[in-house]
Each structure stands twice: as structure tokens, then as C-alpha cells.
Amino acid sequence: MLPELAHIDAWIFDLDNTLYPASADLFGLIDKRMTAYVMRITGLPFDQAYKVQKGYFREHGTTLNGLMQEHGVDPHEFLADVHAIEMDVLKEDKRLIDAIARLPGRKLVFTNGDVPYAQRVLANVGLSESFEAIHDIHAMAYQPKPHAHAYASMIQAFRINPARALFADDLARNLPPAKATGLTTLWIDNGSEQVGADISDGIDYRASDLGEWLHDILGEE
Numbered sequence: 001m002l003p004e005l006a007h008i009d010a011w012i013f014d015l016d017n018t019l020y021p022a023s024a025d026l027f028g029l030i031d032k033r034m035t036a037y038v039m040r041i042t043g044l045p046f047d048q049a050y051k052v053q054k055g056y057f058r059e060h061g062t063t064l065n066g067l068m069q070e071h072g073v074d075p076h077e078f079l080a081d082v083h084a085i086e087m088d089v090l091k092e093d094k095r096l097i098d099a100i101a102r103l104p105g106r107k108l109v110f111t112n113g114d115v116p117y118a119q120r121v122l123a124n125v126g127l128s129e130s131f132e133a134i135h136d137i138h139a140m141a142y143q144p145k146p147h148a149h150a151y152a153s154m155i156q157a158f159r160i161n162p163a164r165a166l167f168a169d170d171l172a173r174n175l176p177p178a179k180a181t182g183l184t185t186l187w188i189d190n191g192s193e194q195v196g197a198d199i200s201d202g203i204d205y206r207a208s209d210l211g212e213w214l215h216d217i218l219g220e221e
Helices: 026-042 046-060 063-071 075-082 094-102 115-124 148-157 172-180 210-218
Strands: 010-013 106-110 133-135 165-169 184-188 205-207
Touching: 026 046, 026 063, 026 075, 046 063, 063 075, 075 115, 094 210, 106 148, 115 133, 133 148, 148 172, 165 172, 172 184, 205 210
Parallel strands: 010 106, 010 165, 106 133, 165 184, 184 205
Antiparallel strands: none
16 A cells, blocks of 8 residues: 555545446436436426536535536436436446445445435446445435535545545546545546536545556556
8 A cells, every 4th residue: 555545444436427428428327317307307408407507516525416506306207317328338346346346444425415326337447346325316405516514424424534534536626625624635637527616625535447456556456
């Protein structure tokens, strides 16, 4: 183990575009269903509904949070609808599977999605047995990353010592709040982030490929 990470005994991972490549564009399929959902709720044409959807994402953290606050949408119904997608674009990455298996300590998934969706993703990438638990949007009381409550709820639920834990996410904006709790942070800079981030702004480590980075810190067997 890389000496400066030898104290880490809890490894926490975002799901989408972190535990599989952003190039799979799985979220692109979800994005289309979210726009269609906003169209049905608001009666707006596609272009306007898309702008509303992205506005909710920027202002509320997730499209779901915006729809709940602005339209009283039922979160379970929304998530079931937008996650009804095929996952044949996902592939197993043996290098990543092996690296996660070699990590010492606890391993968790921390996602703004829900458990059923996360379980489907993990099954399709060969990581179903790799994690202790999934902390999802319901467990966050619908206050998603990057809201401070999301991190506090995860830390409390699993009795995480932030000083001994690392969190990896593909969205740079989700890392400064994690760093503020005391977590070590890793930005998976794989092209999914739409806004640039300074490496010093709450980001301890930066990698383009999670599996490669984990093997680098662990050393080859």
C-alpha cells in the first residue's frame, strides 16, 4: 500500500461513471428518460424540459430533488421509471474487481441513485459481492451529494471515521464537502465532469481510471 494511504480502513465509492467507465454512457440513457419524465410532469416540449431538468440538477443536486420540491413527485416512482434501462453497455473489468478485492478494510457504495439500480449496475460489472453496503438517496433523506447532510448520514450510518476513510467520485463538485468532513478524496477525472476543478480544491488525488489507480497504490502482486 502507498505509505500515505496505509491508514485508510474504509473505501467509499460513488457508483455511476466511477465503478464503470464514463465512456459506457449509461447515464445518457437515464438522462433521456429523465427529460421524458419532466416533459410529462410539466407539459413542456423536449428542449424546454431538458433545460428545466438540468436546472434542477444544478440547483437541487439531482433532478429528483428538484422535482420533489417543485412538483411533489414520488421518489420511488420516479427512480423506477428513469432506471428502467438496458445495461448491456456495461462490462466486467477484472483489473478493477481484483483491485477492490485487495483493498484492506471496509468497502461501501455511496450513490445518489437507489439500491435496486445500484445492485443491477454492480451485477453487470461483476462487483455484486465486493461491497458491505450501499448508501443511497433514500438513506440520505433525499438530500443528495454534494449536500453536507448526505455525507453526514453516510458517516453516521456506518460509523465511519473520516480520518481513516477515502471517498472516490467522478464529479469534482462532490469532493470538497467530503474533504470538509475529514475524508481523503479521489477525483475520477474521466470526462464525465462538466466543470473543471482545481486539484487543491478539496481533492487529494486525481486519476482517470479507478482500477489503474488502485493497482498503483496497492502495488502489483
